[in-house]
Amino acid sequence: MSLIQDVAGGGGHDPVPGPPPLPRKDKGGKGLSPGASFALRKTGAALGTLFFVLVVNFFLFRLLPGDPIGMYTRGRNVPAEQLAQLRAELDRPILEQFLTYLRNPFSSTIDSAQFNRPVWELVTERIWPTLLLVGTAIVLASIIGVWIGIKAGWKRGKSFDKVSTGVTLTLYSMPEFWLGMILLIVFGVGVLGLPGVFPIGGISTPGVDTSSLAGWLDVAWHMVLPVTTLTLVYLAEYALVMRSSLVDEMDEDYLTTARAKGLSDKFVRRRHAVPNALLPTITLIFLNLGFTVSGAITVETVFSWPGLGLLSYEALRGPDVALLQAIFLLFSIGVVLANLVADLLYAVIDPRVRS
Template identity: 65%
Template sequence: MAILHEVGTAPRSRRSGSWGPSNPTVRYGLGRTLSAFGTFLFVLVFNFFLFRVMPGDPIALYTRGRNVDPEQIAKLRAALNKPLGEQFLAYLANPFTGNGPSVKYSAPVWDVILPRVWPTLLLVGTATLLATTIGVWLGIRAGWNRGGKFDRRATSITLFLYSMPEFWFGMIVLIVFAVGIGPFPGVFPIGGLSTPGVDSTSLLGVLDVAWHLVLPVTTLAVIYLAEYSLVMRASLIEETGQDYVRTARAKGLMDKMVRRRHAVPNALLPTMTLVFLNLGFVVGGAITIEKVFSINGLGSLTVDALTGPDVPLLQALFLLFSGAVIFANLVADLLYGYFDPRVRS
């Protein structure tokens, strides 16, 4: 009975402490989270001092080329003449709006940024999902049949697309399918996210937005899928030479079972990291595509803030973009450690 008791209780003891501090997964997750938090704190400090070490008079930089009320200039001067420590504490209390309102738009920076988030997420997020699905499928099929006809054609096409500037490709797509060439008229809208006067919340409005997104989403997806396809292909080719793949084949498993159950799950890990990192950059928008297709997203807002320059808006955008990349990188690290025990150990 003592032996049975020991055998029965040992697994429960291990399970009870499976999520404690001694668990490698927990230690790895805590380490990655603390590292991301430290990185974000560094970005906060760097963002605070970056625009304060710029040469010249900051007030003149804020108000250059604008007719600003003297009372507003006096308030800006008083805010910047406060002790640096007091400014830093006020900035930490509200880093997105602690630097004052947007000079160009005369509104709180968050009120300027928030309406631009949805167009960017809709554009770049949709393109990323399409590019991931198609690119991973192309990489799997090309890498598993390395040297075959499909591999040669797919690799040549993806290399060509990967080397093509997205703004140039966007202009070509816009000319051919929106403006029209010769006897072939344009079919899609020239730019914008919706037709003026159409309610975007109605069914007709949703279809209108989808019709406007066809060209910019296709442009981004074509460029992105080339990157995912090449990374997936290289990763799968590396996995096919591993011992566990040879063992699975030696056991008599069908080729498609070896690919689906053994090779592809491990080859997906580098691609998964790349996908999550790119999702972090989604918030930054696609500046060139948004300008080519006249979409008022975060990318075009960044260009407007730089041409000002609108320093409070630039600080908020820089912090938003950095935080998105740090968070996406953290999610990728946690998932990587969860799926790959070698990372945790």
């Protein structure tokens, strides 16, 4: 890209002609660029957090009151010898049990009580519908939310700002399951004699082959209401954050510099104000990513969307302890990973973070 050596990474040798010497980057003596050592540090911290999550997830479920075997096997006909085997497993020293658990945290010694299937199988099966639903909603919400935030913040106090801030604040304070139910009643069931247009639940019409084009369209049709619900709720937050961080940037001196250079209002906004204002918003979006998966619990339940959210609702209703344990672990991993991505991404987009 450039003709000129990188000051930070290049470790240039040429003497500085001007009196003030250039600050040299401290490379920590390991020969790593600041970016790489930053990434390593953050990844290490994330791994540490993950281990902590494993520990908590193991011991938390052993702190639950009551007969663990009774809870694990609730509502099922378990032969006496298998029960005895389970009790023997739980009678082993706790550290030994923990090591066994660490070897494969997702495969519980017992299957899910409700579904009578290995929890790992259940969880992996349900992960894709959730990723599809939440992913689509987040992509839509960040695009629309950021757009609204820019438009409102740049012309602060104008009518678009007033209307959009009012609407987003209302959406922001709405419980997502309530919004989902309203949409479901209005557009799924139908009101005032109007028929409902969209399916009231599920991911596809029973009997439709989801690998065909028609099947894809059917799934997309089923996605409309739950995706709209989640999008409206998420975009409200993104729009509000984007607006306020743009308003914060508006008084910055470097925008006056940009205007003095003769840039038009549009370019001052696009090239200078928005890239800076986006920084906190992008972090927020990625930090939220971890929570949004678990946040979809209520919306998935309202729309009977066969994802992790609905699965955790079903596991909680049991309670299906083995399943819950696996879901808890997965959600925690999601949050830790999203945090890590947010940290690393922030370093990529903001040069100040790397040093």
